[in-house]
Amino acid sequence: MPETNPQSRTGLAFGGDYNPEQWPEAVWSEDVRLMREAGVTMVSVGIFSWALLEPAPGVYEFGWLDRVLDLLHENGIRVDLGTPTVAPPAWFYREHPEALPVTADGTRHAFGSRGAICHSNTHYRAAAASITTRLATRYADHPALALWHVHNEYGVPVSACYCESCAAHFRRWLADAHGTVEALNEAWGTAFWGQHYTGFDQVDPPRATPTVGNPAQALDYRRFADATMRENFVAERDILHRLAPGVPVTTNFMTALSQCDSVDYWAWGREVDLVTNDHYLMTDGRRTHVNLAMAADLTRSVAGGAPWLLLEHSTSGVNWQPRNPAKAPGQMARNSLSHVARGSEGALFFQWRQSRRGAEKFHSSMLPHAGTDSRVWREVVELGSTIGALAPVAGTRTVADVAVLWDWHSWWAQNLQWRPSEDHDARERADTFYEALYDRHLTVDFAHPEGDLSAYPLVVVPALYLMTEAAADNLRRYVESGGTLLVSYFSGIVDEHDAVHEGP
Template sequence: MPSPAPHARLPLAFGGDYNPEQWPPEVWEEDVRLMREAGVTTVSLGVFSWARMEPRPGEYDWEWLDTVIGLLHEAGISVNLGTPTVVPPAWFYRAHPSALPVTREGVRLAFGSRGAICHSNPDYRAAAATITEALGERYGSHPAVVLWHVHNEYGAPVLACYCDTCATAFQGWLRGRHGTLDALNEAWGTAFWGQQYGEWEEITPPRATPSVCNPTQQLDYRRFADAQARANFVAERDILHRLSPGVPVTTNFMVAPSQGQTVDYWAWAKEVDLVTNDHYLMTDGRRTHVNLALAADLTRSVAGGAPWLLLEHATSGVNWQPYNPAKRPGEMARNSLGHMARGSEGAMFFQWRQSRSGAEKFHTAMLAHSGTDNRGWREVTDLGRRVADLADLRGTRTRGDVAVVWSWDSWWAQSLEWRPSQDLDARERLDSFYEALYDRHLTVDFLPPTGLAELDPSRYPLLVVPQLYAAPLSIAADLDRYVSRGGTLLVSFFSGIVDENDTLHPGAYPGALRDVLGLTVEEFDPLLPGETVGVRRVGGGESESYAADLWSEVVIPGAGCETVAVFADGRTAGGAALTRHAVGSGAAWYLATRLTGADLAAVVDLTLADAGITPVDLPSDVELVVREGESGTFRFYVNHTESEAKVALPDGSWATVPAGGVEVFRDPR
């Protein structure tokens, strides 16, 4: 069934999750009145309401939902209507306890939280389809419903189940992926440790084992679990496409939490009509606004560069981290407009009214426990006006400057046990390289490793591969073509090592990337915790020496591969640490160790100069992000500092961006 055109009925969205079932009916009219005061245009409704919609099997209660949707519609507020399939009712689990997921250790989880779902369970799948069908039949043509929101944050907190039902489904999925048992045994390398399978029924999920479980079995199971959840989304989506034609269907992604590996959003983005994302600041000591920018850039990239929607973030502190500080004055607007600069068609929150009970009662909301006489409410209403003033932004696209390769699949593979160092972390490398580019005021577009065949160096003069342990063989020709046509490639260590089955590419490291980098790696030599080595530019002075940790290796440059920096000490002293290989009219750089902060930025600067990129001259922590389209060009200046910033505009004039503020300038068409 063809997908409806995304955004066809969507205004710039400003609002949040609305959970009226937590409140008596007399509060609902007050909520709608205050929503209008705040400039709310859209609310997400019904996400956790299955027990209220269907209090007993087959018995529906729509009166409350009819009333709420009617009040919102009369007030001109659109509805993002959720299918409540993330939390089936207690009666469902009493009747179908096998729908509860089983851990790898064989423990069946209990009802009493959210997301306790075995995605292979036929009873769950049937019940989810039934409630979705009922919702679609009742509200599919309601004029208030402009978006459908299936489930909630797939994979949080449980993605994989290890029960017997999943075992049977896994066997079927493996038949589809590998075709024959001979092919599976080859892909999994089961000759090692005598793990060969002679019948499909012998294969189980990667449950708890005495030692390390087969890594490719684990990787395939991660893919299987992801595919099972995605199939459930597609089933609900197709029901809604049929019953609510023309209304886009989405589910909320979580593309860039600082921990947790979520799902493969390159695959999921192909199934939604509109990419949406949830983002919360992680108070782990890092610069939270850099993670925000990364999340927004990655979400836009998953959407193929198209506008997307921030479906959840927080007005201030959350309540599920160890420490949950409040946002400073102006930070909520800065976060919201920062997402919009990088492609979001609005700013939505969790949630509208702060809960009085339950697990998230201390999570902040648009309407706080203390009501409207507070800073938070004043900032919410101010933000509502700012979002409304940006109405012409709809449909414009954010312009990226450089590209970065990222793969959830490779991250899963690299994170399995028994790698050369347990501290190898592809996500840490992604964050570090992104921060270096961010500090050069460059906007990043992300690409999957399978999406590089037609990469144009004139569009992306620099391509960064922070860490791509599992690389498809096709990437070799793709990168060679990109570099030979004038592109500049920067690759970090432990990339190109294995294929999609976690099997080493033939020959010396770095496998699939060996030829384009013009070198071989003779041996990995990981560093111990606390151990560091120096890296020194060839012919450079003290200012061109760097401190590295975690990793070193023995690099053998080939013909035409220049050694730019060497290991100054340690077991690999004198060997190449940074190389440049000229290929055609471009160059491929390789960094054989871990640099961070200013040291990594210095290497990035070398590659930017090689690519002919001159970063914008702006103060540190002041962003410039550009959106452009038929309605014009919008320049977002986002100031994360405590001082006002002077910025130069394209017409040669100067403007002031207040401390902690955001200014948006529109170029004449």
């Protein structure tokens, strides 16, 4: 397995997304000079650069990226190199408009944003494999390369597509998952409302229906969409492992954000060489320092307790919430060091230099529009010095006092339509229990319901609506072995197919 700490020789990582393609080449030298002043040790490059790297089908222009990587290496800055597969070029969609995703009501998205991808589309898969192969072949031995960064924030903004390619793929997935159409009928309870199938060819994605559709079908489609994205990640990862052995491969998670509740990070955590996470505070009145700790604890737990890396957060305000206040003095350092204290191998930001154009020009950065004569820049430089001084903590592990059960499948099921009350929110229950533990100075690990719980004297179960028989047996063994189990309401209601458990 590749070395999982990209900064193992230099302590903790400090830096951010670097998008030199947005700026004249004359600016690059100034960028690197200021990076050195700020103590930057690693930057993420090339994540949205497919159209510049391959401006026409099979035509490649790597010269500019060569010069960027060489410049960074000459200045002692390591690179998290992206495969730009989150944003295919305009020419690709002109040739393959069917690769644009379709919503449940039949609307096809248009080109002009990011992440507009049907993950079942064979043309997209082939093109993604091709550009990944080209990058790996060219840069596998580049001395600046520390980490491969596949795609970007899978599931944001689109996780599921409902086109005909996805329908065919879904049928194959169901056949593998259930074996027979009779087993599918049993799992989905298709006797209700006359939904019985006699062949997999009759099954469609859960598209728009006159009233609520089959919840078990909708739940399986969440699983299918997640598995399909993961298939594409694994395909790129395997290319990189083959052509650039020894270089760890990751993709940036968003473990604690409701915007990315379409991804089962327990499953994804097993596929990456290094767990990395993006975390942005929600300015909605929550105690943000508690949210910071919770995000870090959840990410560390997805990493199995191993060191992980905060790959993105913001120096100040963001631009995509209804209201985006600037961070108060000292808040940036608090946010960064809170993650380091809970296992992160550093702190990186989106992005290095604040954009002048595009949708994220009002998103804060390490080098803001105001330049170096600004509070943000001075705090960035100070934080870089602090992160550098913390090099001895690299590779250390956090020991928790208590476990909280967390399951994305249960979250998916509970958030389907026609639940007992829209006021009941599984995430609210998890937040509330976590906050109570935090206020009692207890460090939390999150755990899968079927995972090993023997190390914890206390396990908390906040609204685990979907509970498998294996999970129930696991909790029973835990209590019989002397563990203390605290179970909140609306737990253990349904099985993995959203069928209510039979009574005693």
